[in-house]
Amino acid sequence: MFVLPEGLLVNKRNITEFLVRQIVSGNIKHNTVLPNEIDFAALLGVSRTMIRDVLKSLEGKGLIERRTNVGTRVRSIHSWNLLDQELLDWSRGILTQSRFLLSLMELRLIIEPQAAALAAVRANDDDLLKIWDDYARMGSDMENDEAASLNTDADIDFHKSVIKACGNLFLSQFGGAIQGALHHTIYLSNKVQIDHKTSLECHRRVVDAIENRDPQNAYSAMCCVLNNAIRDLNLKISGVILSDFDKV
Amino acid sequence: MFVLPEGLLVNKRNITEFLVRQIVSGNIKHNTVLPNEIDFAALLGVSRTMIRDVLKSLEGKGLIERRTNVGTRVRSIHSWNLLDQELLDWSRGILTQSRFLLSLMELRLIIEPQAAALAAVRANDDDLLKIWDDYARMGSDMENDEAASLNTDADIDFHKSVIKACGNLFLSQFGGAIQGALHHTIYLSNKVQIDHKTSLECHRRVVDAIENRDPQNAYSAMCCVLNNAIRDLNLKISGVILSDFDKV
DNA sequence: TGTTTTTATTTGTAATACAAATACTGTATG
DNA sequence: CATACAGTATTTGTATTACAAATAAAAACA
Numbered sequence: 001m002f003v004l005p006e007g008l009l010v011n012k013r014n015i016t017e018f019l020v021r022q023i024v025s026g027n028i029k030h031n032t033v034l035p036n037e038i039d040f041a042a043l044l045g046v047s048r049t050m051i052r053d054v055l056k057s058l059e060g061k062g063l064i065e066r067r068t069n070v071g072t073r074v075r076s077i078h079s080w081n082l083l084d085q086e087l088l089d090w091s092r093g094i095l096t097q098s099r100f101l102l103s104l105m106e107l108r109l110i111i112e113p114q115a116a117a118l119a120a121v122r123a124n125d126d127d128l129l130k131i132w133d134d135y136a137r138m139g140s141d142m143e144n145d146e147a148a149s150l151n152t153d154a155d156i157d158f159h160k161s162v163i164k165a166c167g168n169l170f171l172s173q174f175g176g177a178i179q180g181a182l183h184h185t186i187y188l189s190n191k192v193q194i195d196h197k198t199s200l201e202c203h204r205r206v207v208d209a210i211e212n213r214d215p216q217n218a219y220s221a222m223c224c225v226l227n228n229a230i231r232d233l234n235l236k237i238s239g240v241i242l243s244d245f246d247k248v
Numbered sequence: 249m250f251v252l253p254e255g256l257l258v259n260k261r262n263i264t265e266f267l268v269r270q271i272v273s274g275n276i277k278h279n280t281v282l283p284n285e286i287d288f289a290a291l292l293g294v295s296r297t298m299i300r301d302v303l304k305s306l307e308g309k310g311l312i313e314r315r316t317n318v319g320t321r322v323r324s325i326h327s328w329n330l331l332d333q334e335l336l337d338w339s340r341g342i343l344t345q346s347r348f349l350l351s352l353m354e355l356r357l358i359i360e361p362q363a364a365a366l367a368a369v370r371a372n373d374d375d376l377l378k379i380w381d382d383y384a385r386m387g388s389d390m391e392n393d394e395a396a397s398l399n400t401d402a403d404i405d406f407h408k409s410v411i412k413a414c415g416n417l418f419l420s421q422f423g424g425a426i427q428g429a430l431h432h433t434i435y436l437s438n439k440v441q442i443d444h445k446t447s448l449e450c451h452r453r454v455v456d457a458i459e460n461r462d463p464q465n466a467y468s469a470m471c472c473v474l475n476n477a478i479r480d481l482n483l484k485i486s487g488v489i490l491s492d493f494d495k496v
Numbered sequence: 497t498g499t500t501t502t503t504a505t506t507t508g509t510a511a512t513a514c515a516a517a518t519a520c521t522g523t524a525t526g
Numbered sequence: 527c528a529t530a531c532a533g534t535a536t537t538t539g540t541a542t543t544a545c546a547a548a549t550a551a552a553a554a555c556a
Contacts, residue, residue, distance in 0.1 A: 060308035239369035
């Protein structure tokens, strides 16, 4: 349970990623006490210094808790720093339980329409240029091939750019989570039918609204984008209060 | 700029907190290259191991970036992990620039009404009990003394409990930020006149709405709570779209 | 002038020793 | 028998030293 798969280079990064995935996946359950540092180092064939570095990193992500003469104990999901970029990246394909994906999309539904509205009020010229560029790249594959899908990287960049443009220091922290959510979506997209054309149109409405300094339409257009994704993923989200003027 | 104030015990915690505050306050500007590990350790009178531990911690908070043969460079605020609990705690009284406080309250205005609405749909009996208890503790000082203020800790617990009750894994990550925001508010509260009685009444409306499984009133009541705080702090927040049915 | 090699600097990793904290155990004592 | 106390063992925390790896800067060279 604590040893790396055969053939994987034993270095700090791999060990950290491996342990993160073991914990996040539930292979190492919470409250489990990990081996002490000396045994753990021997088990993995590394120095105590290195395993300590790794454990320190896991501690920073809220995955474990360390105490003298007690050892290293795995914490429950409520203590995990879920917005940590590495944690999200490494959890891809693992945290697909509906509760996780549901929380993620729910968060987006709460954050992103507001971010779009704020962006419509505050975006500067550079922000707008960036958003336009992201939008253009999103659909570039579809120009010649109707059946092509959206450019994932551009899609992610688009949402990050909107969040950045809203100028809120804290909302920017979500860029990583959005990225994780979108990658989840893509990961699942081979199983579901996605209407890329409609999605692209909604994105376009967002861009236009921001450019026209129209926060309310930016809000509702972003709702449209997200509701498309939620429908594609076959999720059911209830209880989130959306602004009334143009519910989609 | 890199040495601890006289009389402060030189240990890992103090060094970390000191450096965090130096960076957050701008005393150490971004892009500054810190001394190399050996010099830094000597400067502080600690071992290289310890300064490395400290730097690793700062790295985890996004405050610095390290590269072989380049050294340790301070990153800009956009890279900081602003939701880190320690970072928020240690930044209290420093990050009072209006942009920071504004971002914080704006975030709360986006998150918390939605969280209250979701809590109204999903809170279980334990959650409700906890919320009632927090509410009761909030006003306990005011029963005999009309002029007394709200119990800060209970106030913080109240908001955390509501967020917890909404059952979203990601929204829970904000407990710490809320705590920071409320402490900021308290910190500034000697300068402003706060109507504690009205505030308490709004909190009561939130509790009632959650208990009555009424998401829309929970939403608007929480808006009321936050708008009180925003008014007290003399902040001006524009661009956030609030649900229409009961704007306060 | 442009390219390659060497050198120097800085962080990264390892190994060892000891310090500090704390759970556990055994023992004496009421 | 229960409790308090002292001692012991275990585990993480810190310090020191040595060397490896990466890379920016300087030097040598075509």
